[in-house]
Amino acid sequence: MSGFFKSSIGRKVAMALSAFFLMFFLIIHLAVNITSLFSEDLFNELSHFMGTNPLVQFALQPVLILGVVFHFVMGFVLELKNKKAQGVSYAKNNGAANSSWMSRNMIYSGLVILAFIVLHFIDFWFPEINTKYIQGDMSGMHDGSYRYFHELQHKFLSPARVAAYVVAFILLALHLLHGFTSAFQSVGVTAGRKKAMQTFGKIYAFAIPLGFIIIALYHHLNHQS
Amino acid sequence: MNLTLKIWRQKDASSKGQMVDYKVTDISEHMSFLEMMDVLNEQLINSGEEPVAFDHDCREGICGMCSMYINGEAHGPDRGVTTCQLHMRMFKDGDTITIEPFRAAAFPVIKDLVVDRTSFERIQQAGGYISVNTSGNTQDANALPISKHAADEAMDAATCIGCGACVATCKNSSAMLFVGAKVSQYALLPQGQVEAVDRVKNMVAQMDLEGFGNCTNTGACEIECPKGISLDNIARMNRELMKASVKG
Numbered sequence: 403m404s405g406f407f408k409s410s411i412g413r414k415v416a417m418a419l420s421a422f423f424l425m426f427f428l429i430i431h432l433a434v435n436i437t438s439l440f441s442e443d444l445f446n447e448l449s450h451f452m453g454t455n456p457l458v459q460f461a462l463q464p465v466l467i468l469g470v471v472f473h474f475v476m477g478f479v480l481e482l483k484n485k486k487a488q489g490v491s492y493a494k495n496n497g498a499a500n501s502s503w504m505s506r507n508m509i510y511s512g513l514v515i516l517a518f519i520v521l522h523f524i525d526f527w528f529p530e531i532n533t534k535y536i537q538g539d540m541s542g543m544h545d546g547s548y549r550y551f552h553e554l555q556h557k558f559l560s561p562a563r564v565a566a567y568v569v570a571f572i573l574l575a576l577h578l579l580h581g582f583t584s585a586f587q588s589v590g591v592t593a594g595r596k597k598a599m600q601t602f603g604k605i606y607a608f609a610i611p612l613g614f615i616i617i618a619l620y621h622h623l624n625h626q627s
Numbered sequence: 628m629n630l631t632l633k634i635w636r637q638k639d640a641s642s643k644g645q646m647v648d649y650k651v652t653d654i655s656e657h658m659s660f661l662e663m664m665d666v667l668n669e670q671l672i673n674s675g676e677e678p679v680a681f682d683h684d685c686r687e688g689i690c691g692m693c694s695m696y697i698n699g700e701a702h703g704p705d706r707g708v709t710t711c712q713l714h715m716r717m718f719k720d721g722d723t724i725t726i727e728p729f730r731a732a733a734f735p736v737i738k739d740l741v742v743d744r745t746s747f748e749r750i751q752q753a754g755g756y757i758s759v760n761t762s763g764n765t766q767d768a769n770a771l772p773i774s775k776h777a778a779d780e781a782m783d784a785a786t787c788i789g790c791g792a793c794v795a796t797c798k799n800s801s802a803m804l805f806v807g808a809k810v811s812q813y814a815l816l817p818q819g820q821v822e823a824v825d826r827v828k829n830m831v832a833q834m835d836l837e838g839f840g841n842c843t844n845t846g847a848c849e850i851e852c853p854k855g856i857s858l859d860n861i862a863r864m865n866r867e868l869m870k871a872s873v874k875g
């Protein structure tokens with residue numbers, strides 16, 4: 403089986419499997435964050451649970467980080483190998499005649515998403531790690547109440563940050579628009595090319611980023627100063 | 628019609644090539660693209676210049692030899708055709724047409740528009756066959772019951788003529804549509820089962836060895852394929868390789 407993952411097809415399958423995992427994570431992440439639109443308490447409770455549960459923190463979180471790193475590293479490795487396979491470039495190439503922009507530019511939408519993840523880590527993950535594991539404050543409290551909701555609102559005060567998030571989510575939508583059905587195709591499931599599955603993929607690719615955009619805009623427009 | 632042609636000229640495999648402009652006049656819209664190239668070459672020969680080298684054989688869309696990248700597309704702007712089946716009525720009087728060889732590191736240019744596609748032959752030799760005893764006691768193929776559905780799909784895969792348009796079109800220069808078709812035509816039939824594990828493993832290994840890129844499912848290959856080979860064949864090859872890897 404180790405030989406399989408060294409082959410070109412094996413790498414494709416590995417890319418697809420990490421993509422499935424990340425697409426599932428996006429659903430969970432959105433499900434938690436969307437509660438912030440209607441219930442401050444529920445969002446705080448869920449955030450505290452996710453932030454302090456040992457299984458989430460020490461099992462799921464490392465696997466997730468590994469999944470993200472793997473997806474990016476493998477994406478770059480494949481892109482470099484593909485560039486090498488191309489040889490001389492065409493003087494005239496009409497890519498739009500036979501394929502979508504999204505499918506031809508996954509590396510660029512991926513790079514924007516990578517930049518976003520760096521910003522997102524600086525915004526939320528590093529401060530969390532600092533508070534919990536360096537300063538040792540696992541209470542999740544600040545001034546007598548949970549800090550998560552206020553921290554979220556505080557982050558989205560800046561219009562520049564909201565704009566950066568919106569742009570990143572639009573690129574995420576484009577990435578998913580090709581990536582969703584592509585992942586199924588890579589693992590050999592032709593159902594990904596059936597009309598119903600393509601429609602479901604399009605709904606997923608638009609709904610997930612749109613949900614995150616709504617959350618960022620909502621908190622920008624409704625922050626309690 | 629009168630046309631301006633921008634054609635890749637390259638003396639031999641080791642020379643550096645370049646695009647050269649030519650004018651052709653009085654081209655009939657009923658001509659095939661290769662007939663238009665014949666007119667140009669006649670013109671070049673008459674003026675003492677070296678004619679443009681290009682591959683062609685059957686000129687009826689079967690041999691898979693003609694291999695031009697015309698105005699940014701393999702076999703030109705029409706669908707379901709090879710270059711010999713492309714008609715000049717697809718172009719307008721006064722058009723400028725860019726003509727390049729199929730590009731891929733695994734398809735090196737031999738001369739002008741002629742590329743070396745023997746990498747495809749080596750992939751075929753690695754497993755694109757069934758071993759049958761032909762020493763006088765060959766079994767009648769019809770003695771094996773095969774469902775209409777499987778027979779149709781296998782036949783569809785077998786229509787691949789190995790022209791390399793998929794590789795030329797793919798932004799990654801991937802040969803997976805070609806190999807997918809060749810694996811599929813046997814994978815769907817009982818005759819192909821005996822060597823199924825070795826076939827897919829060896830053909831994929833040879834494909835990787837030849838330096839073809841990795842498929843990213845853009846679907847460009849199936850659009851440009853003159854025989855309409857479906858992307859489903861790549862998915863089937865992926866399944867076949869997964870199965871073969873588990874079986875060992």
